[in-house]
Amino acid sequence: MSLKQSTGQKITITIVAWVIGLLLFFPILWTAIAAFKTESDAYTLPQNFLTTPWTLENFGIVQERSDYVLYIRNTVIIAGLSTLLGLVFAVPAAWSMAFAPQSKPTNNWSGYTWLAIIFGSGGLAALILYFMGWHPTNFLVGIILLLMFVVPVSAWVWTRATKDTLLWMLSTKMMPPAGALISIYLLFNRNGLIYKDWGWIDLSDYNLVDSFWGMVPLVMLLNLPIIIWMLYTYFKELPVEILEAARMDGASLWNELTQVLTPMAMPGIASTCLLNLILAWNEAFWSLNLTNKFAAPLSFFISEYSSPEGQFWAKLSAASIMAIVPILIVGWFSQKQLVRGLTFGAVK
Amino acid sequence: MGTIQLKKVRKAFGETVIIPGADLDIKHGEFIVFVGPSGCGKSTLLRMIAGLEDLTSGEILIDGKDCSDAAPASRGLSMVFQSYALYPHMSVRNNIAFGLKMAGETPEQIAPKVAKAAETLNLTEYLDRKPGQLSGGQRQRVAIGRAIVRNPSGFLFDEPLSNLDAALRVNMRIFIMQLHKDLGATMVYVTHDQVEAMTMADRIVVLNRGNIEQVGSPLELYNRPNSKFVAGFIGSPKMNFIEGSIAAKHKAKTIGVRPEHIDIVSGKGEWQGKILLTEHLGSDSFLHIDTEGAGRLVVRAPGEFSGKPGDNISLKPDITRIHKFDDKDLSIR
Numbered sequence: 001m002s003l004k005q006s007t008g009q010k011i012t013i014t015i016v017a018w019v020i021g022l023l024l025f026f027p028i029l030w031t032a033i034a035a036f037k038t039e040s041d042a043y044t045l046p047q048n049f050l051t052t053p054w055t056l057e058n059f060g061i062v063q064e065r066s067d068y069v070l071y072i073r074n075t076v077i078i079a080g081l082s083t084l085l086g087l088v089f090a091v092p093a094a095w096s097m098a099f100a101p102q103s104k105p106t107n108n109w110s111g112y113t114w115l116a117i118i119f120g121s122g123g124l125a126a127l128i129l130y131f132m133g134w135h136p137t138n139f140l141v142g143i144i145l146l147l148m149f150v151v152p153v154s155a156w157v158w159t160r161a162t163k164d165t166l167l168w169m170l171s172t173k174m175m176p177p178a179g180a181l182i183s184i185y186l187l188f189n190r191n192g193l194i195y196k197d198w199g200w201i202d203l204s205d206y207n208l209v210d211s212f213w214g215m216v217p218l219v220m221l222l223n224l225p226i227i228i229w230m231l232y233t234y235f236k237e238l239p240v241e242i243l244e245a246a247r248m249d250g251a252s253l254w255n256e257l258t259q260v261l262t263p264m265a266m267p268g269i270a271s272t273c274l275l276n277l278i279l280a281w282n283e284a285f286w287s288l289n290l291t292n293k294f295a296a297p298l299s300f301f302i303s304e305y306s307s308p309e310g311q312f313w314a315k316l317s318a319a320s321i322m323a324i325v326p327i328l329i330v331g332w333f334s335q336k337q338l339v340r341g342l343t344f345g346a347v348k
Numbered sequence: 349m350g351t352i353q354l355k356k357v358r359k360a361f362g363e364t365v366i367i368p369g370a371d372l373d374i375k376h377g378e379f380i381v382f383v384g385p386s387g388c389g390k391s392t393l394l395r396m397i398a399g400l401e402d403l404t405s406g407e408i409l410i411d412g413k414d415c416s417d418a419a420p421a422s423r424g425l426s427m428v429f430q431s432y433a434l435y436p437h438m439s440v441r442n443n444i445a446f447g448l449k450m451a452g453e454t455p456e457q458i459a460p461k462v463a464k465a466a467e468t469l470n471l472t473e474y475l476d477r478k479p480g481q482l483s484g485g486q487r488q489r490v491a492i493g494r495a496i497v498r499n500p501s502g503f504l505f506d507e508p509l510s511n512l513d514a515a516l517r518v519n520m521r522i523f524i525m526q527l528h529k530d531l532g533a534t535m536v537y538v539t540h541d542q543v544e545a546m547t548m549a550d551r552i553v554v555l556n557r558g559n560i561e562q563v564g565s566p567l568e569l570y571n572r573p574n575s576k577f578v579a580g581f582i583g584s585p586k587m588n589f590i591e592g593s594i595a596a597k598h599k600a601k602t603i604g605v606r607p608e609h610i611d612i613v614s615g616k617g618e619w620q621g622k623i624l625l626t627e628h629l630g631s632d633s634f635l636h637i638d639t640e641g642a643g644r645l646v647v648r649a650p651g652e653f654s655g656k657p658g659d660n661i662s663l664k665p666d667i668t669r670i671h672k673f674d675d676k677d678l679s680i681r
Contacts, residue, residue: 239431239433241429241430241431241433242433242434242435242436244400244420244427244429244433245427245429245433245434245435245494246435246446247399247400247419247420247421248398248399248400248420248421248425248426248427248447249421249446249447249450249494249498250420250421250422250447250450250451251421251446251450252450255450260435263437264435264436264437266437
């Protein structure tokens with residue numbers, strides 16, 4: 001930036017930047033304007049927002065028709081709990097990858113060990129399927145359960161393969177979520193399992209669709225790779241000697257994590273939480289498909305105004321504004337923290 | 349008690365062998381220094397004693413008890429790290445008290461111990477500061493305070509003075525030696541600086557590529573090195589090594605003469621040469637001399653030596669202090 005710019009260049013660049021900025025901001029600006037217009041004015045094109053009257057009636061109607069407080073409560077519960085739950089898993093995971101306390105035994109297994117592992121896993125899968133009943137859906141459930149068991153164990157055994165584990169976790173974000181929708185829906189729905197009554201446990205009544213029991217873990221798992229990745233990059237920057245000093249001082253694993261690592265990494269954890277909160281707040285795909293009333297968050301609240309009976313343009317806009325304002329305020333006041341959190345590791 | 353025994357201690361990462369097998373007996377109250385070039389495995393060995401690294405095979409006995417798989421804290425040892433490794437979010441007081449808290453002591457038990465350690469280390473007025481507000485020397489004292497407060501049977505130092513400036517380093521060196529005298533505890537100290545090793549150690553352990561080359565008192569290593577490596581590593585400036593016909597005359601592949609064991613003579617000496625450089629330290633001058641036959645030599649001369657680069661000079665080595673090495677670089681005695 002040491003190149004000297006003439007005043008003319010400066011003016012041109014400023015104007016271009018403003019034009020691009022306004023273009024990008026335009027949809028939100030339009031939404032914000034439409035929210036304060038009557039339904040018919042909001043529809044009229046070209047929109048003459050300077051001459052048409054301003055009104056607050058949309059907000060009143062939206063609140064009356066669908067209880068905003070319920071949705072924001074649900075969003076806060078889902079976003080907040082999934083973030084907290086995510087940390088419970090992500091802090092130890094990132095810790096293990098960044099500071100594997102002791103090198104795991106190097107893997108020099110013979111072919112027989114590998115065969116035993118492959119057949120053992122197959123046998124385990126068969127056992128699970130036997131108890132759940134042979135059925136394509138249960139087969140899927142079995143595979144998922146098996147992966148849930150095998151993958152963390154192998155990640156633990158081969159901690160040295162941190163890079164691969166990270167990539168594997170990120171790869172889950174590469175799959176289009178729609179691809180997993182059916183299986184997740186079936187898992188969530190009580191009709192998904194064919195064999196429900198196992199004698200010692202009866203799953204006939206379980207239903208995770210439209211419940212916090214389903215949504216909180218789901219949103220947590222959706223964002224977990226990102227949380228772990230961010231925490232891992234942050235932990236990597238911390239000197240491992242401090243944790244070793246804590247071990248020499250007799251700190252248990254729990255104390256090492258809670259009294260040394262967490263307070264030291266607080267800035268990183270805070271910005272990770274913020275980002276996760278924003279992602280969870282704005283999550284729409286799964287919320288729209290898996291909730292409809294009881295556990296429906298703000299994204300569902302917005303979509304209510306784009307219904308088969310017609311688009312309620314002004315009310316939709318009012319609902320959108322009501323949904324984004326809280327997170328916008330949070331984001332605005334924490335942008336410094338957020339930018340720092342997203343760029344750590346980049347500069348050293 | 350504070351004895352540490354290493355029995356065939358081996359460390360390997362997959363195919364890469366760091367320490368092929370080390371045996372060592374450390375007696376109670378000894379000041380042992382591990383010295384060697386960087387990458388020789390001295391820090392790894394120390395960290396294995398501390399319990400921060402696993403053993404691939406072998407045994408570590410502390411006070412006669414097998415501690416090979418014991419957790420770091422249960423070994424009764426304290427460690428001081430090169431980077432100080434203080435807890436940045438805790439005050440000096442809490443840094444020192446952390447180990448006691450983890451051991452489950454009550455605040456009433458902890459307070460007097462912390463006060464005593466702080467007094468020993470002149471840290472009393474800094475107790476409520478955070479590590480970030482202290483200078484390097486003060487931080488290192490806090491790290492030592494954290495180590496002594498637990499009253500361990502042994503201390504492990506991992507290059508503790510490397511991050512300090514030269515003047516402070518000398519002070520801290522004397523301070524640690526004094527501490528060793530006062531506490532009477534076993535200390536194992538890792539350094540790459542042979543001057544630190546020579547001045548502080550009861551016994552020095554010289555490591556080269558993971559192997560223990562020689563263990564002995566500083567003067568033993570200086571006077572009777574087992575190998576060319578030890579001879580070259582101990583002593584400053586380095587020993588001069590001469591090969592070829594001059595060495596053959598002494599029935600050796602290589603001979604070694606220390607700079608302080610070569611005299612400058614006025615008449616005809618054993619070797620003739622020309623001064624290339626002079627380093628004046630005040631008390632001594634070190635001359636770099638290009639000789640005929642013996643190659644380039646470093647010679648210690650008195651501080652007031654007046655020769656200049658370019659002058660011709662005759663040298664005579666002290667024949668009783670010539671070290672002879674065979675073709676495996678081991679000493680011939």
